[in-house]
Amino acid sequence: MFTEFIHALLYSPLPFLRYALLAGLAGSVAFGIVGTWVVTRRLTALAGAISHAVLGGIGLAAWLRGGCGVEWLSPMGGAVLAAVASAGIIAIAGIYAKEREDAVINAVWAIGMSAGLLFLGITPGYVDLQGYLLGNILLVTASDLYTVLALDAVVLALSIGFFQVILACSFDEEFAAMRGIRTKLVYFLMLLVTALTIVLFVNLIGIILVIALLTLPAAAAGQIVRRWSSMMSLGALFCMAFTVCGLAGSYAWNLPPGPVIVLLAALCYVLIVAVKYAAGRLKRGEAVLYYFRNKRGIKEHED
Amino acid sequence: MTAAIEVDKLYFRYAESSPVLEDVSFTVNSGDVGCIVGPNGGGKTTLLRLICGLLRPTSGAISIFGRSPAAARRRIGYMPQSVAPDPAFPIGAGEVVLQGVLRSCRHLFFSAEDRRRAAAVMAQLGIEELSGRRFYELSGGQRQRLLLARALVGDPELLLLDEPTAGTDVLVQQDFQHLLGELRGKVTILVVSHHLQYVSSSYDYALCVNRRVHRHELTHELPFEWDKVFSFEVGRIEHSENCACLGGSSAADGE
Numbered sequence: 001m002f003t004e005f006i007h008a009l010l011y012s013p014l015p016f017l018r019y020a021l022l023a024g025l026a027g028s029v030a031f032g033i034v035g036t037w038v039v040t041r042r043l044t045a046l047a048g049a050i051s052h053a054v055l056g057g058i059g060l061a062a063w064l065r066g067g068c069g070v071e072w073l074s075p076m077g078g079a080v081l082a083a084v085a086s087a088g089i090i091a092i093a094g095i096y097a098k099e100r101e102d103a104v105i106n107a108v109w110a111i112g113m114s115a116g117l118l119f120l121g122i123t124p125g126y127v128d129l130q131g132y133l134l135g136n137i138l139l140v141t142a143s144d145l146y147t148v149l150a151l152d153a154v155v156l157a158l159s160i161g162f163f164q165v166i167l168a169c170s171f172d173e174e175f176a177a178m179r180g181i182r183t184k185l186v187y188f189l190m191l192l193v194t195a196l197t198i199v200l201f202v203n204l205i206g207i208i209l210v211i212a213l214l215t216l217p218a219a220a221a222g223q224i225v226r227r228w229s230s231m232m233s234l235g236a237l238f239c240m241a242f243t244v245c246g247l248a249g250s251y252a253w254n255l256p257p258g259p260v261i262v263l264l265a266a267l268c269y270v271l272i273v274a275v276k277y278a279a280g281r282l283k284r285g286e287a288v289l290y291y292f293r294n295k296r297g298i299k300e301h302e303d
Numbered sequence: 304m305t306a307a308i309e310v311d312k313l314y315f316r317y318a319e320s321s322p323v324l325e326d327v328s329f330t331v332n333s334g335d336v337g338c339i340v341g342p343n344g345g346g347k348t349t350l351l352r353l354i355c356g357l358l359r360p361t362s363g364a365i366s367i368f369g370r371s372p373a374a375a376r377r378r379i380g381y382m383p384q385s386v387a388p389d390p391a392f393p394i395g396a397g398e399v400v401l402q403g404v405l406r407s408c409r410h411l412f413f414s415a416e417d418r419r420r421a422a423a424v425m426a427q428l429g430i431e432e433l434s435g436r437r438f439y440e441l442s443g444g445q446r447q448r449l450l451l452a453r454a455l456v457g458d459p460e461l462l463l464l465d466e467p468t469a470g471t472d473v474l475v476q477q478d479f480q481h482l483l484g485e486l487r488g489k490v491t492i493l494v495v496s497h498h499l500q501y502v503s504s505s506y507d508y509a510l511c512v513n514r515r516v517h518r519h520e521l522t523h524e525l526p527f528e529w530d531k532v533f534s535f536e537v538g539r540i541e542h543s544e545n546c547a548c549l550g551g552s553s554a555a556d557g558e
Binding site: 039042167175178180225 | 355356376377381383386393395401402413
């Protein structure tokens, strides 16, 4: 089944499949690490808001190009702009108005999407809205690949270099502050890197689905391993496996890649949770058996 | 004797709500072991967080060893009532203790000396066997001792403990009183207690926090053998008329 996919990868004159696969593999490194931050620090809603608000920037860039003839802002540049802006707004809201954070997060989510739809609506000519929402691997270019690699370098350097600091801030922010760590700066940096990571995968699997690929591999890894660092590396490996298998499946059955990748990730997550649950039941069953056997043993001894 | 904590005309309120602490002034001498008592919602934890510099006074001043709380932070060992991260946060017990020696953002890796120190403090508290366990697997009492180890491992000069023995059994409370005895003289200690009137006789004084703060002494002449109830020697806090802690109208409305 996958021979066609491999054949296309190796011999096709069209490079987009190769780019998509390489971008997927490279991006998985960042996704494993940032996904672990997002899952263990419970920033999922926040990551969702950022990924949707990205449409605002994409829409703005498209409108500037199509409607006003301004060429300096590419859709990718607009997406980065929107992601950084929304991360900044959410970070400020989180730091200065803690109790209203969820309201701000949802507002950023809706405002970003509305602005994006509005800009795309007034942009003359055809705009591939569905490509941005659900992903389109035809959009992945060689320069995207280099950007993904650069992001990997940044994420790896931050997460290895400041491993203990980020871990301490994620586990107990107040105590980290007591140790002289600038926790607000760390929080903002984490949000910023999360925002950039999301942007880079928007082309591949789209605004709506990117959040699933960020959280599912890390969450699945968290079910299996017991260390923060292992959760990151296993999360990255899972993410790679989901992307490669998803791309192959979508090529083989002629399906859109984004949903295939996300559904595969979800399926694996559910399977892991189910197996873990069943194993837990089995263990408890054994414990009950052991208890009864032991009880009988004591009785025999008494007799 | 030098002052460890000096609080002068402190007022504090959260955002728009009514004041939590009003006109608070007191001094804690270096080396003293004291406790903070008061009704729920009276502002005990708020006062502790102000001393840590985690909250800023609305008005008034706090100085720790003659410096601002933020500047003195790393000389303080703080144990919060609880930490509530993701319930399945994948972190080992040993890693939690090591956070107590984290020095700054430039601190990249823990040295062998840091690890040796963390192991020594865990051994001192009798929890060395927990070091390989995951934080989420531990019981409430084990977590408390782990957080205590984390507060102690940084070699603090001021130790602030928020209800370190809440919900623990008599043996753990005895161990804790024993530990306080060992630390006496080496470090200034302030412990939030959830008891109102009878506390361990090892405390030199009690701060009664109920929107206002009063300093009380302990008497050791008790009408009843409370020691048998508490399993360690207790003293009675001499609440005064104006602190309104016992039965009086509580000034507090929510923490």
